[in-house]
Amino acid sequence: MKPLALRITLVLGACLAGPAMAEGVLAQLYAPRPPAGSAFVRVVNPSADTVKVQISNGAEQAIGPQQLASNYTVVKGDQSFTVSLNGKPVGQLKVAPDSFNTLVQHNGEFQILNDSNGNEDALKAELRFYNLASDCPKGSLKVADGGPVLFADVASHATVARGINPVSASLSAGCGNATSEKLPLPKLEPGDHYSLFLTGSAAAPVLSGQIAKTEGYGK
The missing domain is CATH 2.60.40 (Immunoglobulin-like)
Structure with missing residues (x-):
């Protein structure tokens, strides 16, 4: 679908859905x-x-x-x-x-x-992991409760990313044998970018996360 046709479709659909949604879509289109x-x-x-x-x-x-x-x-x-x-x-x-x-x-x-350098598949969400824990030369992130490892041997103050299909899961991170408490993923939509930060120390790692957002741009 061409960009102009897509724009018309979005606006028409928003108008049919209601004035509040239409206003929001128009604001995004012409921001x-x-x-x-x-x-x-x-x-x-x-x-x-x-x-x-x-x-x-x-x-x-x-x-x-x-x-x-x-x-x-x-x-x-x-x-x-x-x-x-x-x-x-x-x-x-x-x-x-x-x-x-x-x-x-x-x-x-x-x-x-x-x-x-991250996920470019618009049908997937992106997980980006940062190893910011002190004295942790190799951080890792995995699906909790025996699930697969998503990132291994991530150097100190380094970041890695991958695309995933939006799913319900809990993650844990750590350094060596020390593991953080489980962190449930929020409901992610295709195109979302979710940041996961390993902080604390190698002996007491902490995992936290948040959706990546961008400030609105004003001329």
Whole structure:
């Protein structure tokens, strides 16, 4: 189906479903889009303290134990942008155009983890796993209760991803023989991107997760 035909079909279906849904679909269709060469950046805070982060001119967001990662913010690719924590600039970084990136502080500096190489199958959901646990050279993620291993030997401060068919399951992660408590997956839809963060320590690993989201773009 051509893009114009698809757009007409979406709008017509939304209008038939009701004015509220139609308004939401129209807002998505005609919302401002980031210019070519833009990039998307978020920050993860694996510590026990909640901080407020601002990326470039984006909205200030609270990240910590309840929500480890901020939403992705649109920045200009190949141009420096500022990251602020609790209102104070703490670093200037630059990322490649047309890329998705997660920033995490490591040894006093922001490390850039490339999130771009992931699932491209629109009929599947994506699981992206980050090993951010201290003293954990090889992290792993598996389906709980004896299920298959999804990711093995993930290096410290590294990320990997794969596509899955949306299913109901509980996952656990760990370092060596130490395993986190089980984490039930939320109901995922095709095209969803779900981030899983291994934090804590090698002896006491913690697994948490959240749906990856992007801030709305305003010109």
